[in-house]
Amino acid sequence: MSLSLKPQTLEEIERAITHYPVKRSATLPLLHLIQEDVGHISDESIEWVAQKLELQPINVYEVVTFYPMFRRKPIGRRHVKVCRTLSCALMGGYKVCDEFKKEFGVELNEVSADGEVTIEFVECLASCGTAPVVMIDEQLHEKVDTAKVRALVAKIRSEAKTKGASSV
Amino acid sequence: MPAPEQRRLIFKHIDEPGYTNDLACYVRNGGYEVLKKSVARKPEEIVNDVKKSGLRGRGGAGFPCGVKWSLLDRKSGKPIYLVVNADESEPGTFKDRYIIHQDPHQLIEGIMITCFANNVKQAYIYIRGEFPEGARILEKAIAEARTANFVGPNILGTGYGCEIYVHRGAGAYICGEETGLIESIEGKRPYPRIKPPYFPAVLGLYQCPTIVNNVETLCHVKHISEMGGEAYSKIGTPNNTGTRILCVSGHVQRPGYYEYEVGKITMGQLLNDVCGGPLPGRTFKGVIPGGSSAKVLRFGETFTLKNKDGSTRTLTVEDIPMDFDTLAACGTMGGSGGVIVMDDSVNMVDALANLNAFYAHESCGQCTPCREGSLWMKKITARMVHGDARAEDGALLNSVANQIAGRTICAMGEACSWPTMSFVAKFGDEFKAYPETNNAPKSPDALELV
Ligand SMILES: Cc1cc2nc3c(=O)[nH]c(=O)nc-3n(C[C@H](O)[C@H](O)[C@H](O)COP(=O)(O)O)c2cc1C
Ligand code: SF4
Ligand code: FES
Numbered sequence: 001m002s003l004s005l006k007p008q009t010l011e012e013i014e015r016a017i018t019h020y021p022v023k024r025s026a027t028l029p030l031l032h033l034i035q036e037d038v039g040h041i042s043d044e045s046i047e048w049v050a051q052k053l054e055l056q057p058i059n060v061y062e063v064v065t066f067y068p069m070f071r072r073k074p075i076g077r078r079h080v081k082v083c084r085t086l087s088c089a090l091m092g093g094y095k096v097c098d099e100f101k102k103e104f105g106v107e108l109n110e111v112s113a114d115g116e117v118t119i120e121f122v123e124c125l126a127s128c129g130t131a132p133v134v135m136i137d138e139q140l141h142e143k144v145d146t147a148k149v150r151a152l153v154a155k156i157r158s159e160a161k162t163k164g165a166s167s168v
Numbered sequence: 169m170p171a172p173e174q175r176r177l178i179f180k181h182i183d184e185p186g187y188t189n190d191l192a193c194y195v196r197n198g199g200y201e202v203l204k205k206s207v208a209r210k211p212e213e214i215v216n217d218v219k220k221s222g223l224r225g226r227g228g229a230g231f232p233c234g235v236k237w238s239l240l241d242r243k244s245g246k247p248i249y250l251v252v253n254a255d256e257s258e259p260g261t262f263k264d265r266y267i268i269h270q271d272p273h274q275l276i277e278g279i280m281i282t283c284f285a286n287n288v289k290q291a292y293i294y295i296r297g298e299f300p301e302g303a304r305i306l307e308k309a310i311a312e313a314r315t316a317n318f319v320g321p322n323i324l325g326t327g328y329g330c331e332i333y334v335h336r337g338a339g340a341y342i343c344g345e346e347t348g349l350i351e352s353i354e355g356k357r358p359y360p361r362i363k364p365p366y367f368p369a370v371l372g373l374y375q376c377p378t379i380v381n382n383v384e385t386l387c388h389v390k391h392i393s394e395m396g397g398e399a400y401s402k403i404g405t406p407n408n409t410g411t412r413i414l415c416v417s418g419h420v421q422r423p424g425y426y427e428y429e430v431g432k433i434t435m436g437q438l439l440n441d442v443c444g445g446p447l448p449g450r451t452f453k454g455v456i457p458g459g460s461s462a463k464v465l466r467f468g469e470t471f472t473l474k475n476k477d478g479s480t481r482t483l484t485v486e487d488i489p490m491d492f493d494t495l496a497a498c499g500t501m502g503g504s505g506g507v508i509v510m511d512d513s514v515n516m517v518d519a520l521a522n523l524n525a526f527y528a529h530e531s532c533g534q535c536t537p538c539r540e541g542s543l544w545m546k547k548i549t550a551r552m553v554h555g556d557a558r559a560e561d562g563a564l565l566n567s568v569a570n571q572i573a574g575r576t577i578c579a580m581g582e583a584c585s586w587p588t589m590s591f592v593a594k595f596g597d598e599f600k601a602y603p604e605t606n607n608a609p610k611s612p613d614a615l616e617l618v
Contacts, residue, residue: 019335020333021374022354022374024355028355029335059356062356062357063355066340066357067297067338067340068338068340069298069338084522085460085522085523086522086523087417089617090519090617095616122339123526123529125298126261127262128262128506138300
């Protein structure tokens with residue numbers, strides 16, 4: 001089984017395993033590391049983790065399917081997570097979500113046609129005092145209104161362009 | 169009476185200009201001095217201080233911290249673990265976030281004092297997956313503390329050693345429940361364990377005695393060790409000691425986090441004086457005082473409570489002091505300190521539908537009442553919102569909710585049914601009128617909640 005992980009990921013995987021007296025405990029850390037490296041958790045990744053931790057693939061599979069943050073399929077290059085829960089909803093979270101969908105022309109949990117974004121509605125991000133909030137990749141954006149959505153969308157688009165240009 | 173001043177013990181340095189989250193800054197501000205003094209004491213003395221302090225857990229249940237520690241099975245011969253609950257997953261709660269991001273060493277110092285006091289050699293910080301930066305900050309802070317011998321094999325030359333590792337969750341609310349959290353560290357689905365026999369203090373992580381405490385609780389331990397249990401117990405009010413961080417969100421002018429002595433500020437002072445009152449042209453309608461699972465209060469209702477001498481007193485919602493015992497006496501709870509405010513623009517059926525969607529999504533599915541009940545409560549409120557509300561829906565919701573609590577493995581049974589029970593009980597008129605109100609034309613600035 002070959003999973004092409006970056007050397008740094010492999011190093012971090014070895015280190016994570018040493019943090020626990022029982023190997024199985026490293027299941028979540030390994031899945032995070034692999035997902036951060038390759039973008040999602042494939043069948044192959046599940047088997048790889050199982051072998052690494054001396055588990056059955058089902059032990060890993062049942063973890064992957066339970067936790068919302070682990071995904072079985074690739075998503076867009078940018079991951080827009082809009083908070084759905086009450087405090088954000090009270091301050092316009094649903095509108096913010098609609099705005100993102102409209103701007104990118106994409107439905108929830110799908111990948112936009114250009115492969116650039118996936119929008120997800122997530123539960124409370126523990127920043128209710130600055131509602132509504134949105135997390136784009138690992139960055140939290142607070143008090144998001146329509147104007148801010150447009151600015152964020154423009155930023156994502158411009159970053160996509162510069163990335164595209166430099167990689168040609 | 170105007171609101172008292174904040175008393176910032178835990179949030180002393182939060183948002184302070186120039187205060188950074190690195191070791192040098194923490195040490196410059198007196199950091200780790202309490203740890204140094206603590207490791208020179210007898211561990212039992214620290215435990216006694218925490219008992220005397222009256223500190224109650226800030227994670228949700230308000231369980232006395234010293235009592236929790238004294239339930240630890242110290243004779244099993246097995247290692248004792250500390251698990252730090254940094255899952256911060258109860259909607260409406262946003263306090264641990266700021267400690268982790270802006271003052272991680274305060275938490276680490278609290279952890280190390282707790283570990284020393286309880287002979288713990290290994291601690292895990294369980295941080296929610298949605299805090300990737302927080303996890304990195306903690307890891308860096310732990311590495312810094314290790315270099316300075318505040319964490320590691322030989323702490324401050326005492327021969328006592330203790331390690332801390334960070335364990336990231338992955339987006340599931342139920343990982344906040346302490347035994348679900350333990351399963352999650354063990355690399356499994358976070359299915360809460362049945363108690364008895366799986367009380368963490370006896371059979372916790374890897375079936376070893378385990379302390380599970382919230383981030384804020386452990387920060388308080390540092391301050392208790394600093395000032396002594398006796399002195400700490402004088403802060404706040406009897407049986408509701410210390411300070412606590414109140415997180416206010418929703419429909420107020422100034423949402424945010426405010427730290428007060430427990431019970432020294434009332435709901436009215438908090439929402440009107442501190443948070444600036446309702447938004448322009450609006451009035452308060454309901455408030456959830458302790459995280460989304462706490463029962464909602466309706467502005468205008470009153471509570472008649474017994475005094476110690478047998479007489480009674482009557483409180484409005486605004487009169488309620490924000491402490492554990494009074495909120496409990498008023499039929500709700502202080503919970504995690506998350507105060508969610510709803511004004512007259514909110515239809516309470518919509519608000520409940522929003523919460524029900526959360527609980528249905530987050531039930532782990534082990535117990536039939538919680539799995540099916542949360543789903544049916546969601547389906548009923550969603551149906552109402554989507555145009556098919558019936559006059560009997562309030563009663564139907566209530567009957568589902570009443571079949572969950574007390575019949576489940578974990579307290580999620582209560583958490584998922586209390587919103588429905590309380591919304592229907594207190595805003596029954598809105599549930600009855602909903603078939604009409606929902607069909608009426610909406611104002612253009614009305615916000616969707618579901
Ligand atoms: C459904 C559910 C979710 C919970 N979520 C959290 C949480 O996010 N953070 C937390 O500290 N405690 C949470 N708790 C409470 C924990 O089970 C536990 O009581 C707490 O971490 C103990 O710490 P404390 O005594 O310091 O408060 C939750 C409980 C339940 C039933
Ligand atoms: S009460 Fe709900 S969340 Fe708790 S164990 Fe049962 S099904 Fe799971
Ligand atoms: S409800 Fe959105 S951050 Fe809490």
